[in-house]
Amino acid sequence: MSADQLRDTQADLKKQYDTLCAAGLKLDLTRGKPGPDQLDLAEPLLSLPGAGNHVSPDGADCRNYGGLTGLPALREIFGELFGTGPDRIIAQDNASLRIMHDVTVFALLNGTPDSVRPWSQEHAHLGSPVKFLCPVPGYDRHFSITEHYGIEMINVPMTPHGPDPDVCAELVASDPAIKGMWVVPTYSNPSGYTVTEEVARRLAAMPAAAPDFRIYWDNAYAVHTLVEREPEVLPVLDYAAEAGNPNRFYVFGSTSKITFAGAGVAFLGSSKENLDWYARFQSVATIGPDKLNQLRHLLFLKDADGVRAHMARHRELIAPKFKLVLDILQERLGDSKIADWTEPEGGYFISFDVIDGTAKRTIALAEDAGIALTAAGSTFPYKNDPDDRNIRLAPTFPSLDELATAMDGVATCALLAATEKLLDRD
Structure with a gap:
């Protein structure tokens, strides 16, 4: 004009x-909140598990202490949906964001199984703060965690196929201060892009200057389709193991936008070494998650097809x-x-x-x-x-x-x- x-x-x-x-x-x-009509879909949860129905399929009394890794039958369901299998995933309380926060804090205070020292001590040795790669545009809650703890954030482009693997590979290979990377792999926030197998394999295999480099694979929307065709489930833990980096990925997910946003179940999938590391520190904070809530989800959802x-x-x-x-x-x-x-x-x-x-x-x-x-x-x-x-x-x-x-x-x-x-x- x-x-x-x-x-x-x-x-x-x-x-x-x-x-x-x-x-x-x-x-x-x-904010991306479920509407009231969506929350109504899970209303039957409120009457579960019901009186006298408090024993899980593995025989655990869900009213009692214990079970730090969550109900095996629920892990079976979400191990399939998240591509980890049941033996490389644990079920916790309601918020996957809380698990992301905790693994970051555990690493800052103690280091990871692959760390030379706690991340909080790296600045003195490397001359720079710990850094994370952040695909943009991306999820503000991710960025809040890293900003809060003084972790420097580096923008990388988010493409329709996932984070630009060339940019990521160049940065990670050259800087030992880069300890982590945020990714929403399926229907990313906010673009709705999905990481392809090719990009996922490249991220799993790319050489890293930091031996304790981690990818925070936040599969928040793994089953949240707007079309009938389901997205491909990428077994990134297998890709990483095949590439010689078995501890690279943390796979996060939850039922927050499946059932009730504030009263669901969250999951962490990773290598056995990473899960044992997480459990060691988590066991100091809790004797176990809310297994009654996990049981009601199990009874309501039944199996992966039920989800x-x-x-x-x-x-x-x-x-x-x-x-x-x-x-x-x-x-x-x-x-x-x-x-x-x-x-x-x-x-x-x-x-x-x-x-x-x-x-x-x-x-x-x-x-x-x-x-x-x-x-x-x-x-x-x-x-x-x-x-x-x-x-x-x-x-x-x-x-x-x-x-x-x-x-x-x-x-x-x-x-x-x-x-x-x-x-x-x-």
Whole structure:
């Protein structure tokens, strides 16, 4: 458009925006939370295991102490779904994020089985702090853990096939201070990309200057499909063992977006040496997880196919929401060319890129109109998006009507911010 055309368009958008602000909206698209109807799917959990039904299939009384590694029958189910097998996975309490936090703290205080010294002492020996690779855009909760403990974060590009393996390999091979790497391998947060077998094998095999380099493989969305075709389960523990790096991966997952978000079961999969290491320190903090909750999940889900069937019911509820968002983005923004977005086949998010330098402005406009979006920069370490363009959209929690109103408003805000930026250039 010419400058005059842009000014006319901006004037029309301002009228639309004033109408939006006058509507008194209060809509929230900030986090990937299950909607109330999704939580209702797991309502039968609340009546399980029931009186007199407290013994697990392996004969354990789930009311009592013990069982630090969790119920074997539940590990069987999720060992299949996460590609670890039942002998290389343990079941814990509700939050996989807590396990990620704990393995990081255990390494800082004690080192890993492959460490020369605790990670907290490395700065004095290496002349730099411990570092993690962070695929971007990525998951803000991951970055919060590493930032909180003073671990330096290094951006690496997230591609449709996974973290750029060439960039990762070059960095890891040359710097012994790089001790870890965050990855959401299936339907990544926020892009919805899935790591291919080729990239996974390269990450498993790449030489590392640090003998205790770890990949935090957060399989949070392993079964959260928006299409009938299931994603391939990558047995990364096998890939790493074959490459001579058996301790490289921590595989995380949970039932948080399968059953109840705050009352599920979390899992850690890894090599036997890593699991023994984790259990040694975890046993100081607890005598065992909530086995009654694990038992009720076992009784409710039954087996891996039961999980898949349950997730098909989730898909029926949320797939229309993702389609609605994509339809509105295409209808409102497709011709303008002021934004790009991903079209995920699973997970909980859509990655939305606006014109460089306008993400903060778009989000601020939306906030003033009563539409809450994830804060600008949240998908990057230190909340610093160097191009100020990425916005994470979370379609799952609002109703369809609320979502339609919110996304139409977001589109108006993105267009208005774009006209401001383009006219400012002129």
